[in-house]
Amino acid sequence: MRTIPLEGGIREILARATELEKAGRSVIHMEIGRPDFASPDCAVRAAQAALEARDVHYTDMAGTEELRCAIADKLRRENGLDADPAREIVVTAGAIEALMMTFLTVLEPGEEVLVPAPFFPAYADQISLAEGVLVPVPCRLEKDFRLQVEDVAAALSPKSRILLLNTPNNPSGAILHRSDLEALATLAAERNLLVIADECYEKFLYDGTHVSMASLPGMRERTVTINAASKAFSMTGWRVGYAHLPAAIKPYAVKVHQNLSTCACSFAQAGVAEAFRSAEEDVRTMIAEYRRRRDAVVEALRRIPGMEFTVPQGAFYAFPSVRRFGMPDGEFCRYILEEAGVAIVPGSVFGAPGCVRIAYCRSLEDVQEGMRRIAAAISAL
Numbered sequence: 444m445r446t447i448p449l450e451g452g453i454r455e456i457l458a459r460a461t462e463l464e465k466a467g468r469s470v471i472h473m474e475i476g477r478p479d480f481a482s483p484d485c486a487v488r489a490a491q492a493a494l495e496a497r498d499v500h501y502t503d504m505a506g507t508e509e510l511r512c513a514i515a516d517k518l519r520r521e522n523g524l525d526a527d528p529a530r531e532i533v534v535t536a537g538a539i540e541a542l543m544m545t546f547l548t549v550l551e552p553g554e555e556v557l558v559p560a561p562f563f564p565a566y567a568d569q570i571s572l573a574e575g576v577l578v579p580v581p582c583r584l585e586k587d588f589r590l591q592v593e594d595v596a597a598a599l600s601p602k603s604r605i606l607l608l609n610t611p612n613n614p615s616g617a618i619l620h621r622s623d624l625e626a627l628a629t630l631a632a633e634r635n636l637l638v639i640a641d642e643c644y645e646k647f648l649y650d651g652t653h654v655s656m657a658s659l660p661g662m663r664e665r666t667v668t669i670n671a672a673s674k675a676f677s678m679t680g681w682r683v684g685y686a687h688l689p690a691a692i693k694p695y696a697v698k699v700h701q702n703l704s705t706c707a708c709s710f711a712q713a714g715v716a717e718a719f720r721s722a723e724e725d726v727r728t729m730i731a732e733y734r735r736r737r738d739a740v741v742e743a744l745r746r747i748p749g750m751e752f753t754v755p756q757g758a759f760y761a762f763p764s765v766r767r768f769g770m771p772d773g774e775f776c777r778y779i780l781e782e783a784g785v786a787i788v789p790g791s792v793f794g795a796p797g798c799v800r801i802a803y804c805r806s807l808e809d810v811q812e813g814m815r816r817i818a819a820a821i822s823a824l
Contacts (some may be wrong), residue, residue: 452564452792453474453475453564453788453792456474456776456780456786456787456788457472457474457475457786459780459786460472460474460780460786463780463781463784468784469784470780470784470785470786471784471785471786471805471809471812471813471816472786472805473785473786473787473801473802473803473805473810473813474786474787474788474800474802475802475804476613476674476758476759476760476802476804477679477804478673478674478677478679478729478759478804479677479804479805479806480677480725480729480732481677482676482677482678482681482714482718483676483677483678483717483718483721483722483725485717485718485720485721485722485725486672486676486678486681486714486715486717486718486722487714488717489713489714489716489717489718490681490710490711490713490714492713493709493710493713493714494710498709498710498713499709499710500709501705501706501709502534502706502707502709502712503706504697504700504701504705504706505532505533505534505693505697505700506532506533506534506685506706506707506712507534507709507712507713507716508528509712509713509716510534510683510712510713510715510716510719511528511529511532511534512528512716513715513716513719513720514526514528514532514534514685514687514719515527515528515532516719516720517719518655518668518687522655522657522658522668523655523658524655524657524658524663524668524687526687527690530690530693531687531688531689531690531693532685532686532687532688533685533686533688533693533696533697533700534683534684534685534706534707534712535683535684535685535686535700535703535704535707536682536683536684536703536704536707536708537671537673537682537683537684538641538643538669538670538671538673538684539565539569539684540684540700540703540704541669541670541671541684541685541686542565542566542569542639542641542669543569543572543573543703544686544696544699544700544703545639545667545669545686545688545696546569546570546572546573546575547572547573547699547703548692548695548696548699549604549605549637549667549692550570550573550574550575550604550605551574551604552574552575553574553575553576553602554575554576554602554603554604554605555575555576555577555578555600555602555603555604555605556570556575556576556577556578556604556605556606556607557578557580557595557598557599557603557605557606557607557636558570558577558578558579558580558607558794559579559580559582559590559607559608559609559612560579560580560581560582560793560794560795561582561588561612561614561615561762561790561793561794561795561798562579562607562609562793562794563609563613563614563641563793564792564793564794566607567794575604575605576602578598578600578603579794580594580595580598581594581795582594582615582617584751584752584753584764584798587617587753587756588612588615588616588617588753588762589617589618589619589620589623590608590617590619590623590627592623592626592627592630595627595630596630599634603634603636604636604637605636605637605638605639606627606630606631606636606637606638606639607638607639607641608624608627608638608639608640608641608656609640609641609643609644610640610642610644610645610653610757611644611645611647611648611653611755611756611757611758612644612757612758613643613644613758613760614758614760614762614788614790614793614795614800615753615755615758615760615762615795616737616753616754616755616756616757616758616759616760616761616762617753617755617756617757618648618650618651618653618756618757619654620651620654621652621654624654624656624659625659627656628656628659628660628661628662631662631665632661632662632665635665636665637665637666637667638656638657638662638665638666638667639666639667639669640655640656640657640666640667640668640669641669642655642668642669642670643669643670643671643673643674643675643684644674644757644758644759645670645675646674646675646726646730647674647675647730647733647757647758647759648730648756648757649733649734649737649755649756649757650756650757651756653757655668656668657687663689664689665689666689667686667687667688667689667692668686668687668688669684669685669686670684670685670687671683671684671685672684672715672718672719675726676715676718676722676725676726677729678714678715678718681708681711681714681715682707682708682711683707683708683711683712683715684707732807733759733803733804735807736759736803736804736805736807736810737755737759737761737803739803739807739810739811739814740761740801740803740810740814741754741755741761743811743814743815743817743818744761744763744814746818747817747818747821749767749768749821750763750764750765750767750821751763751764751766751767752764759802759803759804760800760801760802760803761800761801761803762790762793762795762798762799762800762801763798763799763801764797764798765797765798765799766797768821768824769824771789771791771796771797772789772790772791772796772797772798772799773789773791775789775799776788776789776799778820778824779799779816779817779820782820782823783816783817783819783820784816785813785816785817785820787799787800787801787802787817788800788802801813801814801817
């Protein structure tokens with residue numbers, strides 16, 4: 444626990460923004476990665492029906508059969524994976540538990556996890572809790588934050604156990620193309636690495652086509668795919684995620700899962716199963732709106748002198764460099780919050796100092812106003 448920072452993260456920024464709001468300040472929240480759309484009506488109705496049927500008890504620890512079958516159908520339909528719902532899928536309390544479950548299941552103390560940086564901060568905390576060692580693999584702005592296989596190869600050591608991939612990426616919005624994944628798959632096979640593929644943002648794709656690592660030849664047996672209903676269906680509070688993992692690992696993963704949460708919420712699982720079956724139109728509507736917001740952020744960044752950035756191809760974040768503005772990224776974010784009333788997150792939180800994360804999961808009007816305020820505050824420096 445001594446290696447886990449207790450301050451300076453996203454929640455602390457949110458807390459300060461909330462203090463300013465209580466004092467009467469106008470604050471635009473561009474710090475939290477939470478879709479602002481309502482959950483699909485079909486999912487809400489299914490959850491209500493489950494409650495009315497008094498479906499309020501423990502489920503199978505790996506998840507209800509209904510939801511595991513819905514996930515398997517989704518993986519087959521969208522990801523090219525012929526998943527076995529009985530032997531290869533575990534439903535969890537969100538993707539965050541699926542990740543923690545996986546680390547605790549497969550990591551031995553001291554083993555290394557190669558993680559492209561910038562990365563979701565929870566990865567570092569969870570790897571530490573599992574007594575593993577996070578090895579950052581820097582991804583550079585001039586390469587559009589795309590992971591380079593030669594950088595992964597350079598970071599390998601005899602203790603390397605896992606390669607963690609997150610595409611589309613939080614916080615950079617970068618995506619990995621099929622050619623990238625094929626090169627990484629070859630390296631993983633050569634060095635006997637397990638791959639954890641965090642695909643929570645797979646639907647938030649503006650350029651290119653999403654490819655699941657587990658769908659590539661030879662990778663199914665060495666890949667754990669993590670996903671959730673949270674982002675794709677705007678169901679963050681429902682806390683339902685899943686892991687698709689090799690059948691040999693599942694019994695051990697379920698044992699860990701049993702001691703983390705026992706099972707995901709019963710009636711929430713009913714709602715998520717229906718979302719997988721029926722909510723695709725809701726998803727398309729949401730992604731079209733996020734594309735408009737992404738374009739508004741990019742247009743605003745282009746108008747700010749000295750701003751260096753790459754156009755995000757996925758997720759709902761921009762990750763520009765602020766090095767030219769004469770202050771560290773943490774100080775820059777504090778300045779923008781106090782001066783402009785816009786909450787954004789320093790890149791140091793994501794293992795990439797000198798950049799900032801701007802989440803555009805707000806209304807288009809809020810996004811445009813937030814970017815106007817940021818530009819005005821930078822102009823005043």
